[in-house]
Amino acid sequence: MADIFLIAEPDIAVERLQATLARLPAAALLLKAGDEDDFAYSDRAKTLAKIAQKRNCAVLLDNRPHLVRKAYVDGVHMSGGIKALREAIDELKPDFIVGTGDIGSRHEAMTRGELEIDYLMFGDRDDVDGREMADWWAETFEVPSVFCANPSQDLSGLKSEFAGFVEADWDEIVPGDAS
Template sequence: MEFPQDQETETPVNRPRLFVITPPSFETASLAVSLEDAFKGGDIASVLIYMPEANSKELQTAAETLVPVIQAGGAAALIYGDTQVAGRCGADGAHVDTSLEDVKLAVESLQPAKIVGAGGTKLKHEDMEAAETGIDYLFLGRLDLEEQASPHPKTLSKAEWWSQLFETPCVALGGNTIASVEEAAATGADFVALKDAIWQHAEGTAAAVAEVNAILENHPFEDMD
């Protein structure tokens, strides 16, 4: 399964796209409203429902509310760390960052009907091993670290390395500011991921998404034909 295209154009977007990550804890009804508003700001490729401390029941309850909102906005709804919840709630896929064996199991159980993303790698050979499983994207950056204003230097260097050499799309995690999108997009990554920069924007989520897309428009991919 592929990521949905920009609904406004219904054509492939030849530049990085926004990959939104939910806060690790939230009030579901309030977040659903913020998500609906976010889509008014422009293109969002996917939203990762990230609840690392939740049990399966809590995750599924939240996902049953959020997945329809995400899909109505034209984005792929991804579930963090639980392939069974991803299947039960009708999500578009799952994000796995626990182990290579877990990634392999996710690929076997979900593809080709659903998206499987992997992350949590530390070394380049781990990145390549993950890609060899057939994942749909490789996530570069640590979800469990406190966000800084700029992307982590290792995230930037690995994203630049990966985007130049490999076909599997990569996601570069930005910082907690909209300005950090510039550095992440400059690596050539297929997607730029943001957390707090979206949810804590002073003018709301729609304004945040609009600002991100304006930056991403200035980073077209090189024509490889």
């Protein structure tokens, strides 16, 4: 059974997050940054992290490792290049979570997986079969994988440790369907 990994849009309402976390046992929450400057993003992340962390849900920032400590969150999700990922690892490990996504090939997954990361996200690119990549990764390597799914997909037999869902799909997730 895969754990739930929520992906929130920049304009998420506090009430929506509270209602979703009351209904779903989410393991992680990625807060997309959008166009916000560092101050606004950090401020929003602090507010939302208090809500999520009370429910034992780890909170991750989007590509801004320099704000992790200031925002009192659990880590960062990096979707940029390998250099930015290495810099985030150097800055945050071992005290914080560092995950990565936007992976276009098995070779790229293995290159990133050799670093000190906590998870790899698959299915966040339209040009790659995310389910196949996530299952291959989960069967082959110890570093956990996240498969970006949608509630209409049959997730039975999913080997990935986490099933990720974008905010637009949260109301359709039925607890236990990510298994």
